[in-house]
Amino acid sequence: MDNVIDVLRDKGHKITPQRRAVINALLDCDQFPTALQLLEYVKKSQPDVSLDTVYRNLSLLKELGMVNEIQTGNQDGNRFEILTNGHHHHHVICLKCGKVQCLHFCPISTAEIEQVESNGFSIVSHSLEFYGYCQECQKNNK
Numbered sequence: 001m002d003n004v005i006d007v008l009r010d011k012g013h014k015i016t017p018q019r020r021a022v023i024n025a026l027l028d029c030d031q032f033p034t035a036l037q038l039l040e041y042v043k044k045s046q047p048d049v050s051l052d053t054v055y056r057n058l059s060l061l062k063e064l065g066m067v068n069e070i071q072t073g074n075q076d077g078n079r080f081e082i083l084t085n086g087h088h089h090h091h092v093i094c095l096k097c098g099k100v101q102c103l104h105f106c107p108i109s110t111a112e113i114e115q116v117e118s119n120g121f122s123i124v125s126h127s128l129e130f131y132g133y134c135q136e137c138q139k140n141n142k
Ligand SMILES: [Zn+2]
Pocket: 094, 095, 096, 097, 098, 099, 133, 134, 135, 136, 137
């Protein structure tokens, strides 16, 4: 928490009570909340907060590399994850129940990045998610 707040301050962003509440919600919510779940949580301490404010804070934190937006392809919408240590990683996502798991390695090698850069781009980041069915959903399908 302090870590995230410090980074925001260092970059010259104001720490409003609503912003602080959004960060708290990210830290306190069950893993991988949706924007709506975050809104519900933030409303407990900041009843006037709007979904728009939640999204604006999420996109700021995303730009600063402190939040991961996980594209779920699920009707509940994308899920968010706070990266307290800024650690780069990827996810596996269940197409049926929307369950998300972190993959604690990056399957993209430097050689592959260099290959991508051979078309003239200077690559600064990438995102990659794996989609499929979790063990439980596989069982239930049988
Ligand atoms: Zn599943």
